[in-house]
C-alpha cells in the first residue's frame with residue numbers, strides 16, 4: 176500500500192469539525208435558492224474567491240454570513256449528510272461534530288430543526304456506512320454567559336442527542352473563565368466538555384480551560400508551546416489536542432505547514448490529533464490535512480498511525496469501540 180492509501184485506510188476519528196464550516200459554496204447557493212435568500216455574491220466562484228482570511232475574525236465574519244442560508248430541518252440534514260459522505264470517503268470511522276445553536280436561534284431557527292436535521296443524517300450515516308457520530312454543542316464566546324445559559328436551557332430537552340459542550344468563535348478577549356457557570360451546568364448534567372484554546376489566544380487560556388472549565392480535550396492548543404510547564408502538564412495528563420493544520424495556515428496562526436508545531440509536539444509525547452475544522456473554507460477535509468502535514472513535516476508511517484490512534488483514544492467512544500478500532504490500526508500495514 177502506498178502512503179496515501181495508508182492514510183486513507185487508517186481508521187480515524189474526526190474530533191474538531193464545525194458542521195457550519197462544511198457548507199460548500201455549491202450547497203450554499205442551492206440552499207439560498209431553495210430558501211429565497213439573497214446573496215451578495217453573484218456566483219459560486221466569486222464566493223470562493225472571498226475565502227482569503229487575515230485572522231480568525233475575518234473568517235468568522237464570512238462564516239456566520241454563510242450560515243444564514245441554513246433555515247430548515249432539511250437544510251441541516253443535507254449539510255450533515257454531505258459532510259459525512261465526504262468523511263466516509265476519507266476513512267473517518269467516527270466523527271464528533273460541533274454545532275453553534277446560537278448562530279441559528281438568533282435568526283429564529285428553532286434548535287429542534289437544527290438537532291433533528293443533523294441527527295437524522297447521523298443515523299443514516301451509521302446505517303449506510305457504519306460511521307458513528309456524536310454531537311457537541313458549542314457556546315459562542317463573543318456572546319455573554321447569560322446567552323450561553325439560556326441556550327443550554329433550550330437544548331435541555333435534547334440532551335440525549337448531545338455528548339458534550341464546547342467553546343468557539345472569537346478567542347482574544349473572551350477567556351474560558353467567562354463560561355465557568357455554563358460549563359459547570361453542562362457537566363452536572365453528565366455531559367463532556369471541550370474548548371477551543373490557544374489558537375489565537377494565549378497559553379493562559381489553555382490553563383483556564385483545564386482548571387476552570389474542566390475540559391477533557393483542547394481544540395487547537397498550538398500556543399501551549401509558549402509555556403514549558405503547560406506542555407509538561409498536557410503530556411503528563413495525556414490531554415488530547417485537536418489540531419487543524421490547514422486551518423492554522425489559512426487563519427495565519429502559522430506562516431506555512433512546514434512551520435506547524437504538530438510534529439514537534441507529537442514527538443514531545445503530547446496526544447496530538449489531525450482534523451479539518453471548517454473544511455469548506457480552509458481548503459481540505461481530514462485526509463487533505465493528513466496529506467499536507469505528512470509531506471510538509473515528513474511524517475513517517477508510525478507518526479501517521481500514532482495520530483490515528485490518538486484520535487480514537489481521545490474520542491468519547493466507549494472503551495470496547497476504541498479497542499476494536501485501535502486493533503484495526505495496529506493490524507494495518509503501510
Ligand code: HPA
Pocket residue numbers: 193196231343344345346371374422452453
Ligand atoms: N476557532 C474558533 N471558532 C471557530 C472556528 C475556529 O477555528 N471555526 C469555527 N468557529
Ligand code: ZN
Pocket residue numbers: 191192193343371394452
Ligand atoms: Zn474550530
